Amino acid sequence: MSNDTITVDQLTDWLTRFRDLVTEQVSYLTELDSAIGDADHGSNMTRGMGAVVEKIHASPAGTVDELFKGAGMTLVTSVGGASGPLYGTFFLRIGTTAGPRTSLDAPGLAAALRAGLGGVVARGKAEAGDKTMFDVLSPALAAFDAAVDVSSDLSTAAHAAYFAAQTGRDATRALLARKGRASYLGERSIGHIDPGAASTALLFQALVETLGEE
Amino acid sequence: MSNDTITVDQLTDWLTRFRDLVTEQVSYLTELDSAIGDADHGSNMTRGMGAVVEKIHASPAGTVDELFKGAGMTLVTSVGGASGPLYGTFFLRIGTTAGPRTSLDAPGLAAALRAGLGGVVARGKAEAGDKTMFDVLSPALAAFDAAVDVSSDLSTAAHAAYFAAQTGRDATRALLARKGRASYLGERSIGHIDPGAASTALLFQALVETLGEE
Amino acid sequence: MKKLVNDPKNVVNEAVAGFGAAHADLVRVSADPIFIVRKDAPVAGKVGIVSGGGSGHEPMHGGFVGPGMLDAAVPGPVFTSPTPDPILAATKAVDGGAGVLHIVKNYTGDVLNFETAADLAAADGVEVRSVLVNDDVAVKDSLYTAGRRGVAGTVLVEKIAGAAADRGDDLESVALVAERVIGQVRSMGVALTPCVVPHAGQPSFTLAEDEIEIGIGIHGEPGRERIKLEPADAIVDRLLGPILDDIPFVAGDKVLLLVNGMGGTPQVELYIVFRRAAEVLAERGIEVTRTLVGNFTTSLEMQGMSITVLKLDDELTTLWDAPVQTAALRWGR
Amino acid sequence: MKKLVNDPKNVVNEAVAGFGAAHADLVRVSADPIFIVRKDAPVAGKVGIVSGGGSGHEPMHGGFVGPGMLDAAVPGPVFTSPTPDPILAATKAVDGGAGVLHIVKNYTGDVLNFETAADLAAADGVEVRSVLVNDDVAVKDSLYTAGRRGVAGTVLVEKIAGAAADRGDDLESVALVAERVIGQVRSMGVALTPCVVPHAGQPSFTLAEDEIEIGIGIHGEPGRERIKLEPADAIVDRLLGPILDDIPFVAGDKVLLLVNGMGGTPQVELYIVFRRAAEVLAERGIEVTRTLVGNFTTSLEMQGMSITVLKLDDELTTLWDAPVQTAALRWGR
Ligand SMILES: Nc1ncnc2c1ncn2[C@@H]1O[C@H](COP(=O)(O)OP(=O)(O)O)[C@@H](O)[C@H]1O
Ligand SMILES: Nc1ncnc2c1ncn2[C@@H]1O[C@H](COP(=O)(O)OP(=O)(O)O)[C@@H](O)[C@H]1O
Ligand SMILES: [Mg+2]
Ligand SMILES: [Mg+2]
Ligand SMILES: [Mg+2]
Ligand SMILES: [Mg+2]
Known part of the structure; x- marks a missing residue:
């Protein structure tokens, strides 16, 4: 299997692995949210991704836009809260940007992901350092883009993104929250990893798993 | 001091001693009421008799009816609950029956007390064995009357009444309540002394203390 | 005990103020x-209607x-009947010449104190009639008890008697309609948690x-039985059984259904019960054909409902449908 | 946890039923x-008004x-914003051709989900305006937070916007009056005990x-500080200070004073606070010049008030005085 493109089946596998990871780590995510939020991020993501994967299995997607628009809509209509619309928009924009293809090459996936991030920002208005999922998505995509600039290998790019994602996630610990529920805590939000940042890191872990070794 | 009559001052002393006894035994009375009622009989009686004695001290009564009508009205307007109107009527009727005298002889006090009991029954409709203050008042007055029939000595009559009162109080333990709050308990009211019966026994203890040895 | 109070002795007068x-x-209050x-x-020319009893059921x-x-309410200390003097004063204050109805919940203390007030009012030339509300089927009605307790059915008696007085019924007629409601209303409640009397x-x-x-x-008096927590539906069935069997209510009857919160139960739960x-x-x-859901006859912060x-x-x-304009029940104006 | 519920998963749908x-x-409900x-x-021809948010604030x-x-309410799961689809469905169901106002409490989840619904409604040809209620002075309003939270002031926004729509104002005008209320209303609350989310x-x-x-x-989020219990009057002073200093409210102002129970606090306490x-x-x-006392914006069985x-x-x-006819607020008809 070439690592220069990613097929709809592989992208489906990505989403399935993401579902598996948030399900596996449901209590970890909820614990993070109970420290600075309302203790539902784990169950929100598990419920949402569970619904996404169930729908895909019931009627598998033929094209990339079908897959991600479906996933985005399902998240939007099954999660609620802040993460539902944010992750939902992220996937929706990936879908609309990718269009009715059956696979994506590295620049194609990079562009789609960047559009997804644009959707998150359009919705949530988060900036760097606000202690949100943005603080993982943004450095991860920057690393992905940089890797794609020098190589067409998706696996390499995914590894680079995941590494940056982990760093971004851990860096949220020191931040003072300025968006979402955690911002009500002011100073008291410092010292805790942001739950949305943690789930977003899992998204890149899942991509690495899907694409396999470099 | 002759024991053939009781003066307004002695009657005032009786009420004062009754106030002292219920105050002393406030937690005992409340404990009894908490087992089968609403845990306020001690504070009800203490508050009521406290007000009675305070009023008497502020303006001492010249006649028996003045004393007891005043005490009755004070109880009625300061206690509330069941015991306020019942004890209040008891004293009111004693006052109206005794009339504007400055002392009572044994038959006079016996008649006044019986009228008081009549008031309690008129108000509360209690019968023998209903597990109320009636079960102390009734045997105590029967003993008082019997003593008065054979002797004009009030102290003898008071002792006889107090003895009967204690027996009556203790006998309420085995009874199933049919009046007042305790009646809601049904079978579960058995095994507890009635709080009103206990306070009424204190009334006769106070009379004994006022009249001294036979 | 955590409560939003100052001196527990002042709970009733501060709340009434x-x-x-x-x-x-809507109202004027007398402080003393x-x-x-x-x-x-x-x-x-209107029959006055007075009710009252211990506070804590707001x-x-x-x-x-x-x-x-x-026309008037006489709040006693928390869970303790008022004495006759405020009842008398309230009775006189609302007598418009057509007499006054006392609506009394059947507790010995309430009965005796209202009775005394009624006697005193009569002596002062005010015609008074009294009705006793005793809708609680949890307590057996028999010659051998103080009778059934008055609970949330009282609200319905007060609303309907109020409407009868409002349309100009005379004292006898208002009392009769109140008695009719009392004869046809039954209640039963459940507690999940106790209440805390402030001064206790x-x-x-x-x-x-x-x-x-x-x-x-409604004062935390014991009921029929203490059981393990059950699903809401099972609890509802336990309460409705004795209520419906009592009169009994039968097929074809039209009824008003009141789900009353005890004070500390969230509204979502009351509607689950109603359902x-x-x-x-x-x-x-x-x-x-008519419904009412909410906190009407409470027991301080008790969790539960009737x-x-x-x-x-x-x-x-x-x-029932006639206009009413009070702090807690209002429609038609 | 003792609650009058069946399966905790069914709390909202059973309560809504x-x-x-x-x-x-008064209402029709859609189950799905x-x-x-x-x-x-x-x-x-009337502007439709839709609000909603997590359940548990009934x-x-x-x-x-x-x-x-x-015109419509969209209850999400307990303490969780509804998703856009029910908001969209409700918006369409109440569009009488004059557009629809969304009244949204300022929580990221609510904001985002209502926003999405508004976009979708616009795509379906329904004109939608949104206002964000953010009356809670406990949280600093700054560029560096999600902004102040929306709490009990929401009730006043909904009542007044509703009256504006009722008298025939167009969408722009109704939104403006709602914004005006939002600009002039401030709140702060206190908790004595926590609430328990049924599925938690x-x-x-x-x-x-x-x-x-x-x-x-109102979801049990932390506030300014945790202190030892104090007398009611001292607590009231602690809440009123930041409220009055915020706009600020000054001598000569005429105001509406709302004392809102959090769900588990007895009415006597709310009136002590009001006093x-x-x-x-x-x-x-x-x-x-206007008052409101009672449980309006609650937090399940939490004891406390705002x-x-x-x-x-x-x-x-x-x-405010205009007629209103709802389950929880009613006058003038
Ligand atoms: N404005 C925002 N922009 C980007 N991400 C946000 C924003 N607000 C919240 N988030 C993310 O959402 C996460 C919380 O999601 P979740 O707990 O599921 O929703 P809720 O806060 O409604 O309970 C936060 O940890 C944060 O990463
Ligand atoms: N109908 C009645 N007749 C006579 N005594 C009664 C009656 N009802 C109650 N009592 C007496 O009153 C006592 C309770 O008084 P108390 O606790 O002060 O009033 P409450 O029951 O209103 O709290 C009972 O123990 C009983 O002796
Ligand atoms: Mg959360
Ligand atoms: Mg949430
Ligand atoms: Mg008692
Ligand atoms: Mg009592």
Whole structure:
């Protein structure tokens, strides 16, 4: 299997692995949210991704836009809260940007992901350092883009993104929250990893798993 | 001091001693009421008799009816609950029956007390064995009357009444309540002394203390 | 005990003062003796309606003072009947020349103190009639008890008697319609947690973390039995059974269904209870034509609720629907 | 945790079903997706008003659906914003051709989900305007947070916007009057005990037997500080200070004073609070011309309350006084 493109089946596998990871780590995510939020991020993501994967299995997607628009809509209509619309928009924009293809090459996936991030920002208005999922998505995509600039290998790019994602996630610990529920805590939000940042890191872990070794 | 009559001052002393006894035994009375009622009989009686004695001290009564009508009205307007109107009527009727005298002889006090009991029954409709203050008042007055029939000595009559009162109080333990709050308990009211019966026994203890040895 | 109070001794007078300030458009309050009357009392030619009892059951009774319902409410200390003097003062304050009806919940203390007040009012030339509300089927009605307790059905008696007085019925007729409601209304409650009387500072009773008291009284008096917590639907069935069997309510009856919160239970739970109660009544062929859901006859912060069913006829329905303008119950104006 | 529920997963749908059954004269409910609309929706030519958010704050918002207030309420799961689909469905169901106003409490989840619904409604040809309620002064309003939270002031926004729509204002005007209320209303609350989310089964936070949380959010979010229990009057002073200093409210202002129960606090306590709050306002020369006391924006069974002050002018007063006919707020008809 070439690592220069990613097929709809592989992208489906990505989403399935993401579902598996948030399900596996449901209590970890909820614990993070109970420290600075309302203790539902784990169950929100598990419920949402569970619904996404169930729908895909019931009627598998033929094209990339079908897959991600479906996933985005399902998240939007099954999660609620802040993460539902944010992750939902992220996937929706990936879908609309990718269009009715059956696979994506590295620049194609990079562009789609960047559009997804644009959707998150359009919705949530988060900036760097606000202690949100943005603080993982943004450095991860920057690393992905940089890797794609020098190589067409998706696996390499995914590894680079995941590494940056982990760093971004851990860096949220020191931040003072300025968006979402955690911002009500002011100073008291410092010292805790942001739950949305943690789930977003899992998204890149899942991509690495899907694409396999470099 | 002759024991053939009781003066307004002695009657005032009786009420004062009754106030002292219920105050002393406030937690005992409340404990009894908490087992089968609403845990306020001690504070009800203490508050009521406290007000009675305070009023008497502020303006001492010249006649028996003045004393007891005043005490009755004070109880009625300061206690509330069941015991306020019942004890209040008891004293009111004693006052109206005794009339504007400055002392009572044994038959006079016996008649006044019986009228008081009549008031309690008129108000509360209690019968023998209903597990109320009636079960102390009734045997105590029967003993008082019997003593008065054979002797004009009030102290003898008071002792006889107090003895009967204690027996009556203790006998309420085995009874199933049919009046007042305790009646809601049904079978579960058995095994507890009635709080009103206990306070009424204190009334006769106070009379004994006022009249001294036979 | 955590409560929003200052000196526990001042709970009732401060609350009544606050009530008067908050609802100055509807009521006037007397601070000593403590009672609440509708702003325009006495209403000449109208039968006055007075109710009262221990505090801690709010909005009952102060929340029901106003056009179409009570002319006066007399709040005693928490869970303790008022003495006759404020009842007498309230009775005189609302006598518009057509006499006054006392609506009394059947507790010995309330009965005796209202009785005394009625005697004194009569001596002062005010015609008084009294009715005793005793809707609680948790307590056996027999010659051998003080009789059934008065609970949330009292609200329905007060509303309907109020409407009868409002339309100009004379004292005898208002008393008769109140008696008719009393004859046709039955209730039963459940407690999940106890209440704490402010000056006592201790829970009035204790329930284990998995226990509930079926048939609880509104002062925390014990009920029929203490059982393990069950699903809401099962609890509703336990309460409705004795209620419906009592009169009994039968297929074809039209009824008012009241789900009353005890003070500390969230509204979502009351509506879950309502849903099941309406379902059971429908199964039995009993038609719910009027409804009321909320905290009306409470027991301080107790968690729990009671269900009340009133058999309606055309007249009672018309009187129920008549305008009412009070702090806690309001429609039609 | 003791609650009157069946399966915790069914709390919202069972409660909404019960609400629909209890208030069939006022509302219709949709079971899937879950929303509540006034019975006669859509009202042709009238601006529709939709609010919603997580459940557990009842009577907000379902209890405010009816003539003169909301056209629809969209209850999400307990303490969780609804998704856009029920909001969209409710928006379409109440569009009478004059557009729809969304009244949204300022929480990221609510904001995003209502925003999405508004986009989708616009795509379907329904004109939508949104206003964000953010009256809670416990949280600093700054560029560096999600902004102040929306709490009990929401009730006043909904009532007044509802009255504006009822008198025939167009969408722009209704939105403007809602914004005006939002600009002039401030709130702050206190918790004595935590609430328990049914599917969580655990208290949302813990307070020691002598601790209270000043500035609590309506989902149990932390506030400004945790202090030892104090007398009611001192607590009132702590809440009113930041409220009055915020806009600020000054001598000569006419205001509406709302004392809102969090769900588990007895009414006597709310009136003790009201009494002190009215006293403080009077001392400052601020005139309380309208009042509201009761459980309106609750947090399940939490014990505690919030104080809300709204600066009134003639127009807002007229709109406040206008008739309203809902399950939880009703006057004038
Ligand atoms: N404005 C925002 N922009 C980007 N991400 C946000 C924003 N607000 C919240 N988030 C993310 O959402 C996460 C919380 O999601 P979740 O707990 O599921 O929703 P809720 O806060 O409504 O309970 C936060 O940890 C944060 O990463
Ligand atoms: N109908 C009645 N007749 C006579 N005594 C009664 C009656 N009802 C109650 N009592 C007496 O009153 C006592 C309770 O008084 P108390 O606790 O002060 O009033 P409450 O029951 O209103 O709290 C009972 O123990 C009983 O002796
Ligand atoms: Mg969360
Ligand atoms: Mg949430
Ligand atoms: Mg007692
Ligand atoms: Mg008592």
